[in-house]
Amino acid sequence: MTKTAAQKRAQAKVEYDAFLAGCPSRQLLDRISDKWVVLVLCALGDDGAPTAMRYSEIARRLAGVSQKMLTQTLRSLERDGLITRTVTPTVPVTVSYELTDLGLSLREMTRGLRSWAQTHMDEVLAQRQDYDARSS
Amino acid sequence: MTKTAAQKRAQAKVEYDAFLAGCPSRQLLDRISDKWVVLVLCALGDDGAPTAMRYSEIARRLAGVSQKMLTQTLRSLERDGLITRTVTPTVPVTVSYELTDLGLSLREMTRGLRSWAQTHMDEVLAQRQDYDARSS
DNA sequence: GAGAGTTACTTCCTGTCAGGAAGTAGGCAC
DNA sequence: GTGCCTACTTCCTGACAGGAAGTAACTCTC
Structure with a gap:
């Protein structure tokens, strides 16, 4: 056939x-x-379920991110259909971001990266000391 | 106790x-x-087993990488104990890189990223078209 | 009703860094 | 001695990350 x-x-x-x-x-x-993409995806629904988070919540969670980079990263994630952006016309306008199913599937990967970094940190640190000692 | x-x-x-x-x-x-880190790890032992690869082999596999970035990326991976660098004093000297066990464990993550990108490409492309159409 | 405060940005500026091009070492080939 | 090979290193320039400050739209204070 x-x-x-x-x-x-x-x-x-x-x-x-x-x-x-x-x-x-x-x-x-x-x-x-990209480091910010990975961190944003990990932050959104940090705890199991894909929770919606406000702009300022994400900014607080990701210590050290500039407003510009956060906005830029969120926009690109929205464009690629990984997150949704919802504007609520409250007193000062509030914007919330939530993972889509597509974003959720990618988050599984980025969470792996994050936990890898955290669990293997000690090994990497030890390797660096060896390396620096060898090349000195 | x-x-x-x-x-x-x-x-x-x-x-x-x-x-x-x-x-x-x-x-x-x-x-x-980092995009080059992800690509280099995916390239090393592309096919199951962690194969050693020469500098020029990796350069050829990762179309578009500059020699500077490749060298830089390989050095940082070596420093962190993710790959080993072996110099063989042949006619023109040859250098081969191989994943360590630590690198191998990280490769599992980066391979996930790569296959995610390849399998969800169509969905992302469709989302982008929707997004661009909506905002025009 | 003028001034301060709120959120979620946007704009501007500057230092850093990615990437291309060209140079280097060290040995063989012709 | 001129050229070729690999695996780099150095130099330069344009792009981009990140900080600081400005913006809009509305509310609360005094």
Whole structure:
């Protein structure tokens, strides 16, 4: 039995290769392997369920982020459909951000990165001391 | 039974929090959520087993990386004990890089990122079109 | 009703850093 | 001795991160 056109198209879809400079998936990988993206995704719904968070809450959680970078990061995440942005016209306007299902699936990855960093911190620190001692 | 000093120290270890700007684990997370780090780790032992690769092999695999960035990334990975660097004094000297066990454990994360990017590419692309259409 | 305060940004400026191009070492080949 | 090879290092320039300050729209205070 020969393949239908639809089957061929489905196969072609798999051919994204993040190693190729021009490939869209490479650009996507470049975008998501960004420190602020990783931190924002981890912060949103830090505790299991994907909780909606306000702009100022996220800013407080991610100590050291500039307002500009936070806005920029949130915008790109919204554009890529990873989070939703909801404006509530309260007294001073409040804006809340929430993970979409797509964002939720990526968060699983970034949470892995974060916990890796935290659990292997000691090993890395030890390795650095060895390295610095060796090269001195 | 009260805790010994060693047990208390072991507990204190767990208190790395990547959300705090000053925390070493935050700096580590910043370092590993870098596009070249992610790509290099994915490239090393692309196919299951952690294969040693030469400098020029990696450069070829990661289309678009400059020699400077590749050298810089490899050095930082070596310093953190994620890869080993081996110089073989052949005719023109050859240098090979190989994942350590620590690097191998991180590669599991970065491979997740890469495959996420490749499998969800279509969805993200669709979301972007929606977003751009909405804001025009 | 003028001034201060609130949130969620935007704009401007400056230092840092990524990336391209070109130079380096050290040995063989012709 | 001129050229070629790998694996870098150095130099330069444009882009971008991050800090500081400005903005809008409304409310509360005095």
